[in-house]
Amino acid sequence: MRRLFPVTDETAETAVRAPGGAAGNDGVKGAEEGLGEWSLAELAAAYAYPVPEPGGRLPWLRANMVSTLDGAAQHDGRSQPISCAADMRIFGTLRALADVVIVGAETVRQEGYRPARVRAEFAQARAAAGQGPAPAIAVVSAGLDLDYGLPLFTSPSVPTLILTGAAAAPDRIAAAEKAGARVVIAGDGVGVDPVRAVQALAELGHTRLLTEGGPRLLGQLVAAEVLDELCLTISPMLTAGDAQRIAGGPSVAVPKRFELVSLLEEEGFLFGRYRRR
Template structure:
């Protein structure tokens, strides 16, 4: 494993090809401390992309991932209060509830957080299968963010399924800035989004994304796969700064924060 940390503390690789420990990963990916001059809530995204810009292969992110990428995925979830995800990603990726991770139990308890992050699904249509484990048997209750103009009968269906509806927009859809504020109001200040591309694009355009954790996969896929962010382009490109860069087996694990 190589470590090319830039502009911040990275994870040391030690001798040989040993696996990074959870403590090392938790330290490397720790959320900024809240306080004077600090930003809270803090929203980070975790995405993976091939060398030619594909965020998926045949509709899924798993084929372009790696074992270490999945450990970092678990680490980021272990540090977060809530995972914000788009409804289409829930449908395509077969999202399941976040599970408790033994390595983070003490850390989460000391910080006064539950055993696992809540999953917060963003949906305008509320067209989801509420018989899935994400809604029927989560360790921490799943949330559903929608707009005030969502169909009343669909809202009733969601609430009948025991899922908490959080209104975060005046129309059918969700306003990204309002969604962040609403989640913070529920005590979720360490936010993580795992996409999909349309949701990430909306968060970027609204200027509420604080950090991007991007895994660059040493693969080429061609085709017409989505990029990590979609939707309309922003008026002025957003500038982020490199915080750290780790490498293993050709995979690059980068962290960027907005300037």
């Protein structure tokens, strides 16, 4: 994996290593020449959540998405066909850094979502950060039309959360709670208010937030101006067709401008990290 654009000043030394794990004599030069596979610890340093300054933003919501060269966020309804091994390493690292992973109900159904794994490689770091053994999964659902026989509900390491509105059907809420999920009200109507959702998760102690979409949910988060960061993998593929983009829904009145924080490359895949200005 090559660094094409600096990560941050503080991670330039820790995130760049020579082959075999030893520190290189010239970290930036080594990154430009390519070092092969980064360790999980190095990726964690490169993608660490920002430490909020006094009066800074807390919680922090980042999204992790993948897109082809022609803008498709999925192929045959799933993101896996346009991903790669390096993308999955980053995917796992971002989950390991998060308190909670927010995902839309349709994505849960389409992708066959499973609970986040407890990973021994990150156990010490999570404990030191005051985090549980694995991030919780928070499913955004207005209708609570979910399959509670999925492992996401039957065998999670930490209870799965469901974000819904106050007008959700009481029998659906009861069914979710009976299945072991924790229902969190984050809206006055049937649907979920993104601002309320972020606030509700923060009140539960979840301040390092990660969303994996899908496009409809990400579009809602963008429109509500609660997205702080986008980690975007550009896949060197062309799919054509009518697949969704990474964000859907109504357009915003004024395009939102983000700044590039880092850019990595491996085998033609680009891994960008953008923060809102």
